[in-house]
Amino acid sequence: SRSDLLSLLLSARDDTGVGMTDEEVRDELATMLFAGSETTASTLAWAMYHIGQRPDVEEEILTEIGKAVGSRPVTFADVRSLPAITRVLDEVIRLHGVTTLMRRSVEPVVIGGYEIPAETEVLFSPYAMHRDPELYPDPDRFDPDRWLPEHMAVRPRHHVVPFGAGSRKCIGDKFAWLEATIFLATILPRWKLRSVPGSKPPAEAVASMAYPIRVPMVVHRRETG
Template identity: 60%
Template sequence: MSIDLHAVPRAPGALPLLGHAWQLWRDPLGFLESLRRTGELVRVDLGTLPTYVATTPELVHEVTVRQARSFEKGRLFDRVRPLVGTGLATATGDVHRRHRRLIQPIFHPERIAGYAELMCARAAALSDSWTAGQRIAVEDAMAEYAIETLAATMFSADIGRPAVEAVRRELPVILKNMLIRAASPKLLDRLPVPANRDFDTAAANLRRVIDEVITSTRDAGRTGRPDLLTVLLDARDADTGEAFTDTEVRDELVTMLFAGSETTASTLSWALYELARHPEVEKQVVAELDEVLGDRPLAVEDLCRLGGIRRVLDEAIRLYGVTLLMRRTLVPVELGGHRLPAGTEVAFSLYAMHRDPAVFERPDAFDPDRWLPERAAQISRHSYIPFGAGSRKCIGDTFAWTEATIALATILRRWRLRPAPGHTPKAAASAMAHPDHVPMIVTPRER
């Protein structure tokens, strides 16, 4: 028997008019993690907007897979639509299915193998730019690698430079303000508060520059090239023969930039920091690299043999994953024994879910060996979904794993990184639980 929403426990600490928005602004990660202590489904008020947070893997699976057709994207995605338009992140229904069908071939294994050569070149360029004893801001270096790598695969080198510079300039502003916009009470939606003004300005600038690059590419009559922009312009629906409009191409490119850059940069930054804090794990990973590669260059065929790096990346993204995702019910839905009417906002945090002590032993510890086959078999498949699940699972997950594996392998073969004194990285919430600052000293690795 289902129970109405009045019986759903409410998170403590709500304030008049603001609801729980203040707690989300002040300590978003701590607040989201705390909700499991209140219940499996918890009411959180974003101002006067009630939102129901699923805190268990089972309920998240209901939302993302079993009852996925009963949900659409929710408030969070409404708030980022000025940036990504109707790209895959925000599109719904037939539009989402059509776009995914057209984009899927871009991430075919054969294409990713081709992109891997560019990834290797970018990773080598990054590694070559460092000098012995240099102090680097790892989060900046990894962001530059992620953006440059995405740009190299997305745009032809001669006309894509303005887009690269725009991403470097505007994306940090967008990421900084995204969660604040989602958690803000609706009464602030149209007010010119800094979070709204800065986000809207940065999004408009990025979209304008990419529009110009698309126009230049069309005017040049470029076809058959391997860059993602040309592939999108050339794509045709197998059933209807329809192509993407320029606006749809722009929305998909911005979505890829937005989704692809922070995930890779944040995961790599945390992986390098955690390896420095766990030298015994680093030693095992480097030994594996020596065994697999010897003295020859890394090749795409080697990636599947680098299980140690994959476990490190799995553990980094488990610990520091996606902060918050939202859905909205399209029809009445039963969730956790409660009846949710159509139009109800539902949220879940992969960051919090992946630190659930009911699922993960020592959930806050960095332990890549938990992903060894015999231990990983004890973790249910839907308890660990770093790239989401169901029809909304990130279409570029293999691209991201390939890019991150190549970067980590390239860096670790040559350099040993250790935390610089004076600062301990802290997790800050935007799309991911990214590090605020990771200063490290690089020294040549003894071989």
């Protein structure tokens, strides 16, 4: 009768009425902890860092939250009314998302003039692709306005693939966006975060993304009316 993830997995049944084994439940939980928690935390750390350096972006977000949510708790239904936060998250993941992915060719194929035999492991870098200056002018600059509809319309369909694409696209993308949006919409009206002067988050590339080792910030409680 509970709605937490573990309870839902334990109570899940397929079309024949069979539930998961203990090992399957364990594997699902491990996947969520690795792919659904650390990655979201890293994204939020980078988001708070960049927002703290852009008071104009922060003010736009706060105005949006005030109009869409007010002083009540944020809900799933509010996410669609918070496009400024979505643009910030899109830009954060473009800058600090998955560094490399690997795929295996199932048949011979030619990509960009290169012949790739069947059963070849191919390593490619979404991190590099997302910093292509032809797609993103001044690519190292944090600019959420890149994600305004009129700017996105001129780019190819798969110009950004932080969650992969096609049949192998990560099924957790919408969950991650919901989780991160609700977090920012809850925290930002209550707290103002600013980088420690002279500091820059050291980062290292891990399997999931460019992971911030630490993000030194000063936290101030906001004055509420």
